[in-house]
Amino acid sequence: MVKRYLTVTSLSETLSLLRTGFSCIPSREKVSLIQSIGRVTAEPIFARYSVPEVHLAAMDGIAVRSQETHGASEQHPVTLEQAVRVNTGNVVPPEFDAVIMIEDVHANNELFTIRKAAPPWQHVRPAGEDIGESEMALPSHHLIRPSDIGALAAYGITDVPVLTVRIGLIPTGSELVSHGNHPAPGQVVESNTIMAEAMLGSLGASCTRYPMVKDDPEQIRKTLQRAVLENDLVIISAGSSAGTKDYTAEVIAGLGEVLIHGVAIKPGKPAIIGRIDTKPVIGMPGYPLSALTVLREIVLPLLHRFGLPSVSFGTVDARFTVSVSKDIGSDEFVLCSLGRVGNSWVLSPLSRGAGVQMSAVRSNAYLKIPAGVEGYERGKTVSATLTVSRSNAERALLITGSHDPLVDYLADLLMYRDVELHSTHVGSMGGLLALKMNECHAAPVHLLAENGDYNIPYLQKYLPGEEVVLICVAERQQGIVSKDAIGFDELSRHTFVNRQRGSGTRMLLDHQLRLNGIDPSKIRGYEREVTTHLAVALAVKSGEADAGMCVYSAAKALGLPFTPVASERYEIAIRRGHLDDPRVSALCSTLVSPAFSEVLERLGGYDTKETGVRRSLP
């Protein structure tokens, strides 16, 4: 048994091993022409016959012998002895070699008179104009597009031999439940092989998902043996790390050899490259984003070696909006929201937890920080790799600042206007800073000032002299969420879950604690921070805390009692110069739309009498 986990291999060495260590012979299958879209030809495709097969008229007119038209002119009209009426697409009979447009013909009974000679083959589509009998229409390994399908249909092709790679996907783990079942505590829905099938299948691979296997080396061995026999490539999901219940490497080594155990990528380090009967066997880590990274960085290049198409939306240079540090020695992949603010692209990282699949859902790009780099400073220009088309990324609206459950619904409504809202929850103060640095289009804020007003004093202080417009989203109800309708003055008797420093809700809490003469150090859990209203309500619902502060809509969503504390003005701050941006104006008109009113009504706890009201600075 070979366990090389301690000597992690670099990604580039791993890819080079994949290039040299496997012959990568694809399988092939025959599919009907219409199903061949997006597939890759397994061999050259030849036209069954010439198109057109005979000479055709390219105009409505008469078919003539060009020799007979010699000398025809305005002065010397020629009446033809032989000519026949043809329409566009009609066969030009063999005895004729030109067509004269009907507009240029004087017809009298069956006699045609012309005033201009026709050169041979005028207005004739010659046989084979499009393609000749036996000519190659498509070479091997051609990615089939709709126009190719139209052409092949015309050339007599009804089904197409295409490449495929038979991939066996083996989900392992005693904690797994199959898709569609509600997992018990500690159980996990087996979703990684579903993601893999969706990704690899869309490139033309034929995926077989084997039944889930428990953490039992003998069971894994049996399944793997069968999968290697039945496929060109096998991917074992999970069990690829070096823990006590990680059997993947051991089982691969037992049936063949482990070439690499541990790749210097993050997420995705516990990846395995093995070989059994000359076939590649990949150990894919269990954390979903580790699995995603291994699929994208290792399996896709391998599939391309088999001849399947590669996917690429290209890269753009973008300003990175935070400072990040990382371990040297690993390529790190950070999922990001990318958008164009003014004339420059801006890239914001999403949560880096390998279990946070929503980071992948929310991302439209990722950043690769190479192994040799320790991190990036905020503001650095980096190369972002798109995971959507560039035109799709162009529609991203970047919203950075305070969180409210309504933001997701705003995102939903904006999709109908072709705008994709990307929100980053960094609290109101973080939003103001992002606005100052031109890292977002709009910043939702609710900052209570000493003078009792919201937001404006903060903008005056942190963006002095800058032209900013505040648009009211709603007056929203903040309060205490709990299972037992705990009042604000009872907080010190219960465990609490807090919001992060810099968030408006945290500032509101501190303000109210001061007003009520409550010492924060007396509140158990005051230091426990989460970043959204829903996370607060969830912590209460799960029993992690007795109480927390959030907006009414979050408590209502989880069916929890709510004790109102204060109403506050939730506004969106936008630089005046961005108001004409089509994405921003879509945001503004959505805010005052009846559909958005209905959403707020349904969510509850929002007063809309000020919604859409603008306040300008300076």
Next chain:
Amino acid sequence: MVKRYLTVTSLSETLSLLRTGFSCIPSREKVSLIQSIGRVTAEPIFARYSVPEVHLAAMDGIAVRSQETHGASEQHPVTLEQAVRVNTGNVVPPEFDAVIMIEDVHANNELFTIRKAAPPWQHVRPAGEDIGESEMALPSHHLIRPSDIGALAAYGITDVPVLTVRIGLIPTGSELVSHGNHPAPGQVVESNTIMAEAMLGSLGASCTRYPMVKDDPEQIRKTLQRAVLENDLVIISAGSSAGTKDYTAEVIAGLGEVLIHGVAIKPGKPAIIGRIDTKPVIGMPGYPLSALTVLREIVLPLLHRFGLPSVSFGTVDARFTVSVSKDIGSDEFVLCSLGRVGNSWVLSPLSRGAGVQMSAVRSNAYLKIPAGVEGYERGKTVSATLTVSRSNAERALLITGSHDPLVDYLADLLMYRDVELHSTHVGSMGGLLALKMNECHAAPVHLLAENGDYNIPYLQKYLPGEEVVLICVAERQQGIVSKDAIGFDELSRHTFVNRQRGSGTRMLLDHQLRLNGIDPSKIRGYEREVTTHLAVALAVKSGEADAGMCVYSAAKALGLPFTPVASERYEIAIRRGHLDDPRVSALCSTLVSPAFSEVLERLGGYDTKETGVRRSLP
């Protein structure tokens, strides 16, 4: 009845009518999660439960009460009263609030001793870390990617409501035969609705292809009436022009209204925009490339209005390799081969005939020449729209010059090396000029000089002093193709089909005519020019001519007798500076590969003893 064909509408006005004239309400359908790849959500999708639903250990170790760990240090180890062993992913029982990594724990029987305090929630994945119960996972109109599918599987989603547009496709035309049948002379395979289904279906539309309808207004009317009832959008293929058998506009007007008849685009002018029962009805012209243009420029934007995704591979700036002129007043779309030569992109137009589907097959980009422009000069920098991914276009190898049937087979073999050969047949002289202008990577040439040598004297004359390498492809057999084994000296007694001026074969013919004292003006058909060897053989096979000059392989491919005339050196000229280009080196190694030898053997008429031999200039 409204027939507005005489007042053609501009493309931009047409698109603006599509935006304002229709409400574009999509249909929806429910598909299984795995089938939702590439589809667009019809409504927001919410998580069925929190993920994780309870707190989980993020490390292998022990679950502890953080309070009990207070004060632990190297000097003051703490033996915990309550703690349990947990592995990564295990539930952290409610009484605990932190996990300590097993490496930091001293275990003695059931007693755990630690030397460092654990802050609350250390190494714990809190409930809802990924997503909270009731939280929105995807908004409406979200294009579903593989990572979204993985996430939705984990969140308990088994099927997904997605958008679709029900599209009725009605093929009309008495000349049509259905796909799979060999068309009789003058018949055409109905391929345009197949192309439309492939294109629109891949975006999520649900296409119904109705049975083919003859050119009979009553039959068309009945089918259209039914299709409007059953669909959100109807496309009638062909019959959209203003000829005597073009009934599409008339039938639409009878059931509703014709808003536009004739759009100022080329190809695609005879397009119709109609409206029946508030639904859009598109008349799509019958020529395949006209149909393609109308689908791409008119139907795709309309589908995007319905909420389906738009397709875009972006644009690149490229040097245009020919001078073109066009009618002012129409946007013209020219299908092109795009490739990067040295540091600049080069764009070569393909045949502009609206019936030449191979132009679409061969193209990887197109050029839009706007209505106001009369044409472009050779060398102008233009914006090319990609029809393949940019990384795909990066692998294009541009070959310009003399044609030989072997070039298609070379293209086939190069695909296995991830190189896409794009060849333009402009004859040997045209190839030399393209090489001189840096418009191609390689130029196949076979130019017989006065001194009996091939190619070198021409390179010396036309690219004086330039460093060029000639690589021999093969010595190939040229001769007379005919049905009756006509000899060279009998040419003046038969009709002939010629190659274009500037082609090496034409020069060889003229040379041989001079040698044999034959006057070209005595050869009937000497002025009839086609551009490939296969076209010559086809013209003979179809009876258009009795004889022509071509290489042996073209005659053999069509099973025609061949009388040898001369053997000639077919070489590829490459600038020395391009030899290191990976695409060019793939070409060079393919030329000397056993696979290519086998191809030449099979095609016939090629002597390979000189294949791969290099000659350098100066």
